[in-house]
Amino acid sequence: MSDAYKEITLGPEAVDYIRDRLAEGKTLAKFLLDRGDLNKGRVTTFLPSEADLNKVNNFSRGGVLPTPPPETHHHFTAPDGTKTVMVPVPDTSTELAAMIQGFLKQGDARICLFESAVAKPTDGFLSTPNAKDLRVLSFQENVYYLLKQQDDREKIEKTLRYAKSFLVLGVLVHLSKDKFLDEDSVRKELTLDELKVLAEETEKIVVGAYDGEGYLIWSRNGP
Amino acid sequence: MTWTQDNEGVSYAANPRRKEVYTSYAAGNKQATRVQYGTYGLVTDVYRYSGSESVPIIHTHFEYESDPAYITRHVLGLVKEETNYAADGSLISRRSFQYDTNQLEDAGSVIQHDNENFGSTVQKGRGLLNVVQSLTGGKTTSLYTAYNTNGSVVMKRAADGRETHLGYTDNFSDGKNRKALAFPTTRSDSKGFRLSTQYDFETGARIQTQDEHGTTKVFGYDAAGRQISSTNVTTGGSARRIYDDNGTLVATFAKVRADFKELGNYSVYDGAARLIARAKDPLTKEGGYKGVYIERDVMGRPVRETKPVKMSSAWDLRETPVNLNSSGKSDKQKNPSLVASVQAFGKEVLGGLDQLVNMVEPTASAQTCNTGYYCTDDGVGSWVTEGDGYEHYEGDYDGAYSSDLGATWNDTGGYWDFGGDQTAIEVTDGSDSSTGDQLLIAGGLVMVFGGPEDPVGDIAAGGYLAYEWLIIDTAVVAAGASGGTVQASMPPVPWADPTQPPGADWEWRGPDAPGGEKGAWYNPGTGESLHPDMNHPAPIGPHWDYVDPNGQGWRVYPDGRMEPK
Numbered sequence: 001m002s003d004a005y006k007e008i009t010l011g012p013e014a015v016d017y018i019r020d021r022l023a024e025g026k027t028l029a030k031f032l033l034d035r036g037d038l039n040k041g042r043v044t045t046f047l048p049s050e051a052d053l054n055k056v057n058n059f060s061r062g063g064v065l066p067t068p069p070p071e072t073h074h075h076f077t078a079p080d081g082t083k084t085v086m087v088p089v090p091d092t093s094t095e096l097a098a099m100i101q102g103f104l105k106q107g108d109a110r111i112c113l114f115e116s117a118v119a120k121p122t123d124g125f126l127s128t129p130n131a132k133d134l135r136v137l138s139f140q141e142n143v144y145y146l147l148k149q150q151d152d153r154e155k156i157e158k159t160l161r162y163a164k165s166f167l168v169l170g171v172l173v174h175l176s177k178d179k180f181l182d183e184d185s186v187r188k189e190l191t192l193d194e195l196k197v198l199a200e201e202t203e204k205i206v207v208g209a210y211d212g213e214g215y216l217i218w219s220r221n222g223p
Numbered sequence: 224m225t226w227t228q229d230n231e232g233v234s235y236a237a238n239p240r241r242k243e244v245y246t247s248y249a250a251g252n253k254q255a256t257r258v259q260y261g262t263y264g265l266v267t268d269v270y271r272y273s274g275s276e277s278v279p280i281i282h283t284h285f286e287y288e289s290d291p292a293y294i295t296r297h298v299l300g301l302v303k304e305e306t307n308y309a310a311d312g313s314l315i316s317r318r319s320f321q322y323d324t325n326q327l328e329d330a331g332s333v334i335q336h337d338n339e340n341f342g343s344t345v346q347k348g349r350g351l352l353n354v355v356q357s358l359t360g361g362k363t364t365s366l367y368t369a370y371n372t373n374g375s376v377v378m379k380r381a382a383d384g385r386e387t388h389l390g391y392t393d394n395f396s397d398g399k400n401r402k403a404l405a406f407p408t409t410r411s412d413s414k415g416f417r418l419s420t421q422y423d424f425e426t427g428a429r430i431q432t433q434d435e436h437g438t439t440k441v442f443g444y445d446a447a448g449r450q451i452s453s454t455n456v457t458t459g460g461s462a463r464r465i466y467d468d469n470g471t472l473v474a475t476f477a478k479v480r481a482d483f484k485e486l487g488n489y490s491v492y493d494g495a496a497r498l499i500a501r502a503k504d505p506l507t508k509e510g511g512y513k514g515v516y517i518e519r520d521v522m523g524r525p526v527r528e529t530k531p532v533k534m535s536s537a538w539d540l541r542e543t544p545v546n547l548n549s550s551g552k553s554d555k556q557k558n559p560s561l562v563a564s565v566q567a568f569g570k571e572v573l574g575g576l577d578q579l580v581n582m583v584e585p586t587a588s589a590q591t592c593n594t595g596y597y598c599t600d601d602g603v604g605s606w607v608t609e610g611d612g613y614e615h616y617e618g619d620y621d622g623a624y625s626s627d628l629g630a631t632w633n634d635t636g637g638y639w640d641f642g643g644d645q646t647a648i649e650v651t652d653g654s655d656s657s658t659g660d661q662l663l664i665a666g667g668l669v670m671v672f673g674g675p676e677d678p679v680g681d682i683a684a685g686g687y688l689a690y691e692w693l694i695i696d697t698a699v700v701a702a703g704a705s706g707g708t709v710q711a712s713m714p715p716v717p718w719a720d721p722t723q724p725p726g727a728d729w730e731w732r733g734p735d736a737p738g739g740e741k742g743a744w745y746n747p748g749t750g751e752s753l754h755p756d757m758n759h760p761a762p763i764g765p766h767w768d769y770v771d772p773n774g775q776g777w778r779v780y781p782d783g784r785m786e787p788k
Binding site: 024061062063068069087088089091093094105117118119120122123124125126128129130131152153154157158161162164165166167211212213 | 419436760772
């Protein structure tokens with residue numbers, strides 16, 4: 001983690017928030033909910049040092065991160081003369097991508113999987129040029145985006161962008177077998193058993209928070 | 224000029240270097256520079272004098288990295304701090320430099336790289352500059368750079384927090400993986416800009432690029448390694464460059480799309496590759512060729528430049544060339560030598576064109592522009608001469624040119640309507656002091672109105688702009704999206720009734736009923752989603768979360784504002 005960010009350990013209310021989000025999810029989320037060790041895990045978030053820590057436990061609301069400096073604001077004049085200012089919403093996606101990359105690079109048998117809350121395998125969008133380099137797995141009506149060790153920051157950030165919707169849910173998995181590692185850029189169908197194994201071997205759960213400005217990271221305690 | 228060296232007692236040269244430099248001008252003014260050296264012969268202090276030789280007007284002091292990790296490796300001269308003092312000794316500015324402070328990204332096993340001795344465990348001693356902190360006018364800014372184990376830059380973070388990431392995975396046009404990791408093949412930044420680049424292994428020349436929208440550009444080169452073409456495969460736009468035999472005349476022809484007109488620019492260089500004249504095709508049928516001649520002194524420095532001189536299609540002068548004086552105003556005094564220079568320039572262009580004639584098909588508008596009269600500018604903008612002798616036109620294009628491109632003038636809004644989405648944008652960029660650099664987005668075609676010299680760079684610094692082609696003057700500067708976050712069109716938010724789909728192609732996805740908090744309207748064909756967050760408390764307030772087809776997220780407010788997230 002870069003010096004500009006700090007990791008904040010959150011209390012049990014963060015686990016509740018993660019449970020609520022998992023309940024909104026699909027098959028992988030349901031398997032994660034079935035894990036018996038959710039309460040035993042450690043939940044953290046990483047925020048810029050100047051973030052408003054008074055709001056850190058209000059996971060559903062934005063405004064935690066500081067407003068970007070005025071030089072990043074942009075002034076627009078519409079054709080009708082109306083002037084307005086666009087202020088970028090701050091977020092920590094770059095830092096999350098770095099964290100994911102750091103996890104993946106720790107070893108061969110590591111993957112990251114994001115569960116799309118909105119996409120279906122039959123969606124035409126998944127065949128467009130924009131999505132052609134996303135590694136897409138599916139189970140029934142569910143779509144999952146897979147990241148592997150060799151993926152660079154660009155691919156991780158792109159996958160993260162496409163995985164975002166009203167719900168962001170990802171898992172970082174240290175696999176005990178070489179499943180998923182010998183295939184690349186294929187549209188693969190997962191089985192229920194495979195999803196169950198993925199949920200059981202998940203080391204970290206990533207859940208979007210703060211209205212898209214940040215993320216909560218649940219980490220498994222112990223082996 | 225006086226000199227010193229490592230040992231001034233010997234009669235032979237031993238690392239000689241300048242100690243004092245005195246300069247006297249014919250006008251009587253003087254200036255001097257004194258340099259002091261320290262350990263290893265490194266410059267420690269520079270004193271600059273003007274007039275009085277007793278009190279320096281500026282004193283610059285240097286400190287160097289002296290950590291044994293560097294000295295034992297003979298890595299000498301890494302500047303640790305540079306401080307500038309005024310005549311009264313007060314601090315003007317300070318820059319500090321930090322080396323090897325960041326963890327290196329492990330590039331893995333790379334051919335021709337000593338991975339054993341310079342792997343990820345060796346951080347200190349490389350001399351890689353990680354942090355530059357600048358203090359000027361009481362304001363401190365920091366620039367961060369991160370590297371991989373090969374010493375290649377993998378990340379840069381600007382003072383505004385914008386990060387640019389570079390990847391080096393092999394991407395050669397022959398498809399071979401050589402584990403070279405020699406060229407930056409991917410580039411991305413925190414604003415959504417993405418670019419992948421393919422190279423020719425033999426020459427290292429850039430062969431193809433593709434941005435985050437899939438826009439692909441292909442580049443061609445001649446046997447001398449000079450770039451001769453650039454083609455946007457996605458839009459069919461292209462630019463081609465043709466050189467005469469000795470390389471002193473260069474013609475560039477560009478068109479923004481396959482079915483658009485091709486416009487030419489012509490540059491004449493002296494034997495030292497210095498620009499001495501240039502001309503361009505007229506923008507309108509009523510217009511004419513315009514040529515500019517740059518006069519240089521024996522040192523090659525530009526000393527005079529004409530206003531754009533009107534010519535016929537046969538390159539005959541249509542007006543007496545007039546110099547621009549130092550203030551940029553016209554010098555009305557006729558200068559016979561200038562006439563000769565410009566005429567010579569015209570002949571050179573003609574000669575070059577004769578040589579190129581078999582390769583170049585003059586543009587239709589160029590061939591019909593032979594009015595014999597002064598080809599006036601549109602009266603909106605003006606020619607501006609830069610300090611380096613270059614000149615650019617600030618202002619509107621000639622209306623007829625826009626009309627040629629199929630646009631109609633929107634008198635109310637004061638812009639050319641090219642169809643499609645229209646958004647006039649004032650970019651207040653941090654890279655120059657001017658505000659209100661006006662960029663007019665018009666249906667995918669962007670015209671720059673009095674904008675910055677480097678609009679792409681400025682936009683990359685944080686602007687928000689979508690375009691297919693960016694045109695400045697007649698030159699196609701860039702195609703595809705800018706480096707900034709792409710501004711999406713206003714999505715079809717169902718403000719009146721969130722339970723109703725935004726359009727026929729949209730479906731509700733999520734556990735809640737349509738319009739609920741848990742779920743979003745989703746377009747399966749584009750990947751767009753719209754999630755209502757209408758109960759969000761102040762200060763953010765009610766809004767919709769929109770993900771555009773590029774995966775970029777936005778907050779959309781009831782007043783029409785869109786904020787990238």
